[in-house]
Amino acid sequence: MRAMVYRGPYKIRVEEKDIPAIEHPNDAIVRVTLAAICGSDLHLYHGLMPDTRIGHTFGHEFIGAIHEVGSSVQNLKVGDRVMVPFNIFCGSCWFCRRGLFGNCNNTNANNYAVGAYYGYSHTAGGYDGAQAEYVRVPFADVGPSLIPDWMSDEDAVTLTDACPTGYFGAQCADIVEGDVVIVFGAGPVGLYAAKSAWLMGAGRVIVIDHLDYRLEKAREFAHAETYNFTEYGDIVLEMKKATDFFGADAAIDAVGCEADGSFFQHVTASKLKLQGGGSPVALNWAIDTVRKGGTISVMGGYGPLFSNVKTGDLMNKGITLHTNQTPVKRQWPRLFDHVRNGYLKPSEIVTHRFPLEHINEGYHVFSSKLDGCIKPLVVPTAA
C-alpha cells in the first residue's frame, strides 16, 4: 500500500508499505477513504515530539471502510463505512469505564501518562497512522462508529478529532450564561471551540490570532470578535481594555506548543527545542487575560517536558485549569445532534484536499500557512 512516512524534521515522503495485519482478535483493518492533517501533526512534522521514528506514518483523523476484522469483532463487518476517534482505547479499564477515553491504560506501552493515538509517535503508543491506504484499528468494537447515512464524509472526518476537541475545549471552560470567553488560536480547534462556546451560552466570544484570513473565518464561521495580536503592542492589556478591566471569565488555549507572539519563546521552543514542552505563549496569555477565579481550558498540544509557564499568576489569580485529550466518542451523540439540526457544520472550515501522493505539499502549505489554509484533507490513492 502507499503510505506517508516521516523522514526527519520537515521531511516526509510516500512509500510502499505492507498492508497492516490483524494483531489482536479485536483488531480491524480499515481502508482509508479520507484523512486529514491535524495541527498537532505539525508538532511531529517539526520534530518536536520525542520518539518520533523515521518511517512512522502520521494521521489520526480519518474515515474509511472495514477491510478485514479480527476473530472477536462483533459490531462491524467488512464493507462498513466507519469514522474512527483519534483515541485508541479498550473500553474496559478504570479510566475508559469512567469516560476518560483519551487516557486508556491498556493501549500505550510506551507511556503511562499519555493515551494512545493513531500515527502520533511512540510517545503515543507506536501505532502507524492513517495518512495511508490502510490502517490497523485496535478495539474495533469500542472505537469506530458507523457513519450515519445523512452525514457527509468531510463532516465525518472532522468529527474524528478537531471538532470534538473544540467542543470539549468549550466544555472544559465551564461556561455559564453571559460569560466572556477568549479563544487563543483561530485554527480548526479554536474555530470549533469558539462556535461551541456560543452553544454553551457565552455572552461574548473573542478570538485572537495573527493570521487575518483565519480571523476572517472566525468572524464568519464562529460569529466571534477578533483581534490580530500583531496589531497591538500588548494583547494582554488590550484584552483588559476590551473587558472593562475585568478580564475574561474563561480562556481557551487552542494553540499549543508552537505558539507565536514571542520570538524568544517560539525560537527557543519550536526551533532550538530548548523548551521540551513547547512555546507557552498562548497559555501565558490565557493566564494573563482571564479574570481572577476564572477558568482556562487547554486544548493545545504540548510536549512532555518543561516550559516557561507563569505558574505564579496561575496560582495568584486562583485560576482553574481544565485540560485533557478529548474523549471523542463521548462527544459524538450530542455533536451529531448539533450537526443534524444545523447548529454546526464542521466541514465549513475545510480549505484544501491533497492526494496522498502530494502530501508533502499539504504539510508544507499547512505548516507555512500558505494559500489561506485552515484544514487540509488527504485523499488516499485507493479511495
Next chain:
Amino acid sequence: MTVTGPYTAQRPPITESAEQLRERIPGWGADLDPINRPSATRLQWQENTGAHWEFPEQQVERWPRERSVEHRMLPPVFGTAQPPRWLSGAIRKYSYATYSEGRAVRWLLFTLADRVDAVENHLVSFLRLRPDNPITETGVLSEFTHHGLRSRFGQRRADPKHQWLDPVIVAGPWVAAAGVATSGVRKLVGAVRH
C-alpha cells in the same frame, strides 16, 4: 466596551441579551444546561463502551516490546510500528528500561535517539538507492503553486520573523556534516602528502 465606573459587586454588563444572541447565533444556549454537555461530569460511568471483556486478550509480543517502567505490565494491546533497531534503538530501549516518565533525561535521550535515527536512515537511503530529497520531501515547491510570497508578505503575520530558520534546521546538519567531512579529507590528504 465603555468603562462603567468603580469596582463594585457587579461585573461589566454584556451588551447583547440572551434573546438577541439566540436570534443572531444558531444554537445559542443549546448546551447551556450542563446536563446536555457530554463531559460536564468528567468522570462518569460508561456502561456501553462496546467492550465485551473484563480485561482484553493479550496481543502476541513478537519481540521484546519496549515499555515504560511506570507500567506494571505490558498492556494487552500495543503498537508494532518501527521496532527499535541500530544505535537509535539501543538508546531508546535503554531509556525506556531505565527512567520513569518524570525524568528529563528519559525524554532528552529520546530526542537524541530521534536525531541518530535520522542520520542512520539517511545513510541507509543512499545504500537503497533512494536517497532523501530535501526538495521534494519538504514540499517546498508548493511555495510556487500555493502563493508562497503573497501568503507571507503584506500580511500582519508573526511567523515570517522566524520562518527563515526552517531551511537552516533542515539543511544545517547536512552542511555541517559536509564541512566536517571536507575538512577531514583535506587533513588526510595533507598528512599523506607530507
